[in-house]
Amino acid sequence: MKTTKLKQIAQWCGGTLHETDGEVEVRGVSTDSREVKPGQMFIPLVGARVDGHTFISRAVENGAVAVLNANKEKKPKNVPYIEVEDTLLAFGAIAAGYRQTMKAKVLAITGSVGKTTTKEMLAAILNRQFRTIWTEGNHNNNLGLPMSVMDIEEDTELAVLELGMSAFGEMSYLTKIARPDMAIFTNIGTMHIEHLGSREGILKAKMEILEGMDKEKGVLVLNGDEPLLWNQRKELALETHYFGIDNSLCEVTGSNIRSDNSGVRFDVTAFGKTFEVFVPANGQHTVYNALAAITAAMLQGATVENIQAGLATFENAGMRQKIYEKNGYTIIEDCYNAGPESMEAAINVLADRVVEGKGRKIAVLGDMLELGSCAMAEHHRIGRIAQIRKIDRIFAYGVNASRVASGAVTGGMKNKFANFYDDQDQLIHDLRFQARPGDVLLFKGSRGMKMERVLQLFWKEEDI
Structure with a gap:
């Protein structure tokens, strides 16, 4: 996070400043009092069992220069604070305001499955050529996404962010924080169908991502082998590019797929170029994830050499395959x-x-x-x-x-x-x-x- 004055943060979240004239400089944020570093602002979250406001004093001892506060009965002492109604919503508003000050392009990844893997693949490629930050793990919700946005620095060129949702309205909220320049859809499956009713409902919820995108400059990267996404091609006003294996009309395709215990090799035809890649992971879904990453990377100007090297050294995150x-x-x-x-x-x-x-x-x-x-x-x-x-x-x-x-x-x-x-x-x-x-x-x-x-x-x- 770039250094930001507290009065600017208060303006972003619509909060009221206390114990300060607002000139305090904040050099980062933390929601964990144990991990607060000197110069950061502490954001106490209220959970089902734990209220972060309880740990404000610990955060100050660890170097917090300011805090958010939604506890009307107990005011923070000996530290500047911003009074808000809800600290989590205020954090989202702060991240949205901060995002608007950054020049970095945001590449947002969504889909029913493969989001985190595609994000790691894309980051492995782009980080070889550009100053890139990316979502840690699968921090893709109303808490994790703001944390990822706040990691963007002044010299960041590209931010690869993951956006997840399980109900209508959630993607709408996240995309207005991230303001993606590009949205990448891995697929439309059946995850969360209990809440969204049908695969068409899932598509509708995912498409809320468009609400945060520039209608003239925004770019979409979609799976052309998914009929629900392919059938959107005449409805979408944004610049749209498709990847796939079976659909020969896609701009980026994978073919000649060969697997062994070390991983998968396949040929890529993309934007007039043909080349081979190796990914140290197995399965056809790996090919789809890689094709999504390749499409997005090439649209950002990544070279074939960096694509090949990035995918060859890709490592999956967490407990994923x-x-x-x-x-x-x-x-x-x-x-x-x-x-x-x-x-x-x-x-x-x-x-x-x-x-x-x-x-x-x-x-x-x-x-x-x-x-x-x-x-x-x-x-x-x-x-x-x-x-x-x-x-x-x-x-x-x-x-x-x-x-x-x-x-x-x-x-x-x-x-x-x-x-x-x-x-x-x-x-x-x-x-x-x-x-x-x-x-x-x-x-x-x-x-x-x-x-x-x-x-x-x-x-x-x-x-x-």
């Missing part, structure tokens, strides 16, 4: 979240692994949440896909685990290999007993299923 060897096992750790599209993609990655000797392919799957009336059918379908792709064993956990197992059995898997549980500890116990070195194990499920716990306890020898 980390593939590694441990104690004789190959682990595919993909525990961060799951929806039907990403679950199918993960199963395909497992199925495509080359296994030596008598090693088996085992899918350890948690429920996919927020699917509403689609839940039973989608879990059954995932089981069928696992059997069709010749997965050797399933260990499914959750309310819909039996649906996954029945889908696999319907497809021909033996009952004894299609295991389902409502007790996570029992699953872990049985998995320890049945898995053996040489096996490839996929761990995946929605965030609420905490499948990383299954993986962590799988390694421990003590009783659960």
Whole structure:
């Protein structure tokens, strides 16, 4: 964050200054009193169990030069503060005001799945050629996005930001903070369909991103293999570019896809150029994510050499499709979240692994949440896909685990290999007993299923 006077911050959020003439200079913001650095402003957030206002004194001790305050009953002491009605909304307004002072171009990534991976790929490319900042992890909501915006510096050329949503109106709020110069849509899937009603509803909610874009200068990058997005091409007033694998009318296409255990190679045809890229990750979804990143990067002027080098050194974030060897096992750790599209993609990655000797392919799957009336059918379908792709064993956990197992059995898997549980500890116990070195194990499920716990306890020898 560039140094900004407190009176400017108060103006952005519509707050009232106290204990200061507003000339105090702020050199950053923090929502965690333990991590406040000298010169920063502390933003106390009010949660279900913790009220950040309780920690204002600690923040001041750590060097906070100002704070936001929404506690009408207890005023901060010995520190300049801005009085507001809601600190989280005020933070969003501050970020929106700050964004308007920055010259950096903002590239915003949205979509049902693949946002974080595409963001990491795009950043890996652009950072080789431009002064680039990007969203940490998946900080893509009404708290994380403002934090990312405040990371933009005066010399930043490009900011790659991730925008997520689960309900109508959320994207509208975020895009008016980020003010994207470019919006990149990875796909339209079924994540959050419980709240949005249909895939058409999801598209409508995602398209709210246009509300924060310049109608004359804004640029869209869309997945041309997704009919819902392709059918928008005549409706959109903004400059629009499509990428895809199957749709030959796209400006950027991927072909000649070859995979092995080290990753995926494919040929790219883009804006009159043809070249090969390698990405150290597996699956067709990896190709789509890379094509989205390539399209956006080339529109910013990235060279083919930097695209190739950036993708070749790309590393995924968090618990997203980390593939590694441990104690004789190959682990595919993909525990961060799951929806039907990403679950199918993960199963395909497992199925495509080359296994030596008598090693088996085992899918350890948690429920996919927020699917509403689609839940039973989608879990059954995932089981069928696992059997069709010749997965050797399933260990499914959750309310819909039996649906996954029945889908696999319907497809021909033996009952004894299609295991389902409502007790996570029992699953872990049985998995320890049945898995053996040489096996490839996929761990995946929605965030609420905490499948990383299954993986962590799988390694421990003590009783659960």
